[in-house]
Amino acid sequence: MRMTEARKLILEELRRSSKHPTADEIFLKLRTELPSLSLATVYRNLELLERLGVVKRLELSSGRRHYDGNVLDHAHMRCIECGEVVDMPLPGRGWLRKVLSLSDYDLIGINIELVGICKRCASGKKARKGR
């Protein structure tokens, strides 16, 4: 694996921000620093970084895929108005034990998405940008 300019920037961007960006948000952001960058490269690198376990793919119900530079497990809260996503703690061990005992599954991962309206949107102060 070669450490290319694109790769480095994408990883830095994910590590730097806590904003859980989508592929094209990353693309638009980095385009200024690396004008030759293409969206396909962003997608390819995100897939690779995810396979390496360096970055986490978030399956939110926004229709788009989000990425997270923080691999430690946590849940997410998404605002249905503006699309903002913030980190939340996981439920306690008790629930997990219950789930495992009920299911007969080998657990690989957990995706927890809380959906709501953030304070700013609730008070009508922020422009709509997501769905």
Added chain:
Amino acid sequence: MRMTEARKLILEELRRSSKHPTADEIFLKLRTELPSLSLATVYRNLELLERLGVVKRLELSSGRRHYDGNVLDHAHMRCIECGEVVDMPLPGRGWLRKVLSLSDYDLIGINIELVGICKRCASGKKARKGR
């Protein structure tokens, strides 16, 4: 709202099975009973039934959207090998209270997806069909 043949069959199918089908799984299933049915109609009815709160849209990380005839809140466990989805209980109230106190959001809904491998797939007895 008119109770058409298509509508009735789609709703029945969702109520009957605990399989959390996708739009096109429903389409393929009902095609035998109602050959004139089109995929677009399935999509339109699912959206309508969801708006009515009669059916629930599941945001799983399979790339496709699943629907659930059980509107009561519960989590889901998905097998990454065969795509099977089974119901699981929600975490306890304690975690919810913590999340709400930390977030400043008005909570609207919760999507919890556990990802794992079911017993049959783990023992190599079932054919791959999902992702």
Added chain:
DNA sequence: TTTTGTGCAAACGCTTTGCATTAAT
């Protein structure tokens, strides 16, 4: 008879891929 619902096919939005070219090693 009036609308709502439908089938069809085209459009859409995000993601993936084939291929020729570029650039890390």
Added chain:
DNA sequence: ATTAATGCAAAGCGTTTGCACAAAA
């Protein structure tokens, strides 16, 4: 020099939509 990585454009795939027609009410 070798081969992974890239840009571009096209293809893919699930979902949505415009429109003329069909069928509930």
